[in-house]
Amino acid sequence: MRFLIVSEEDIRAGLTTDKYFLWTEQVLKSKGVNPRVVAEVTTSSWGIFVGINDVLKLLEGKPVDVYAMPEGCLFFPHEPVVTIVGRYLDFARFETAILGFICHPSAVATQAFKFKLASGGKRILSFGTRRMHPAISAVIERSAYIGGCDGVSNVSAEKYLGIESVGTMPHALIICFGDQVKAWRAYNEVVDERVPRIMLIDTYYDEKTEAILAIENVERVDGVRLDTPSSRRGNMRKIVEEVRWELDIRGRRDVKIVVSGGLSLKDVMELRDLVDAFGVGTAIAGAKPIDFALDIVEREGNFVAKRGKRGGMKQVYRVWEEFRDNVTLFNEKAEGEPLIQKVMENGKILKTFDMKEARDLVLRQMEIIRSLGIEERFLK
Ligand code: PCP
DSSP states (O other), rough: OOOSSHHHHHTTTSSOOHHHHHHHHHHHHHOOOOOOEEHHHHHHHSSSOOHHHHHHHHHSSOOOEEEOTTTOOEEEETTTTTEEEEEEEGGGHHHHHHHHHHHHHHHHHHHHHHHHHHHHEEEEOOOGGGGSOOOGGGHHHHHHHHTTTEEEOOOHHHHHHOOOOOOOOOOHHHHHHHHHHHHHHHHHHSTTTSSSOEEEEOOOSSSSHHHHHHHHHHHHHOOEEEEOOOOOSHHHHHHHHHHHHHHHHHHHOOOOEEEESSSOOHHHHTTTTSSSSSEEEEHHOOOOOOOOEEEEEEEEEEEHHHHSSSSSOEEEEEEEGGTTTEEETTTTSSSSEOOOEEEEETEEOOOOOOOHHHHHHHHHHHHHHHTTTGGGGGOO
């Protein structure tokens, strides 16, 4: 018995396509129609572009050229993030997988970006792989990390991404001991001492009661985590304020406060001055996919486009100082740095993108947004 996961071979062979592409192939072949086209991937919202490496792996060896923005680049509405040049039948059936490789990962990165921007510099931890299929855990953590998360909880990130995962402790640990103090002490004794001691303080009693219990009974407490259930959240800010107060008056300003559980961007903005780190699950890992589409914009050298799309192969020039772009036809010049570069030539991969470089690019863009004071535009 195997998990229901489509194999890499089947994805490469084009099995994960939508049926209408197979009928399209059949019709075009039978009528001898196979134009040379330029097709581009665009959407009507802004976001952080992630997923190009898998697209390149998918198209490797096929007689097409591919152009793309760098991974981690913030794209604006209607800008091409990927452009494919070749005969339509050489890539038609891969549209489904090409979009699948970027729609959800880019959405995860975009959500991570928003949370990091909203946090005002506080730590954002990706806690949400449990909300999605485990086969894509590493994809989620990579996207979350590129988007700006400071840490990721899924252990697969260590093997697949080369980054150390982070975490605290689950309620199950406390309940197995049936006693918070015993559980916290045991954690202290057993877990590698390099791991910060972030004690979960909402299992049985009020958070401030458990916070006091922790610092008064456990030798080492680096932080406390409030995962307060929604049924108990009258006013989360007041709860966190109380915990901070009780810790401070006992001389424990050093104890960090971590908040998790169903967090939204609004929650983070409301709590960021009080909280040191946020564990975010569903709102990042389960991000609503960005609805990228792949559209033909040139056929046999002529501009074409369906309604709502813009014809012609394009270049995007970024004016960094103002954080705005100029979009032109590909061979035209404009003010700014060209963002679209050739990444595949006739099926040969010219460039892949490094996760850490992509993350650096994201953080650089975030810094520019902050320095220009235009955060509001990117928090919607
Ligand atoms: C998990 C963890 C985080 C949650 C998930 C993040 O919660 O403690 O708070 O995901 P979310 O943003 O989608 O809520 P639980 O399922 O309560 O896990 P546990 O009781 O094991 O800590």
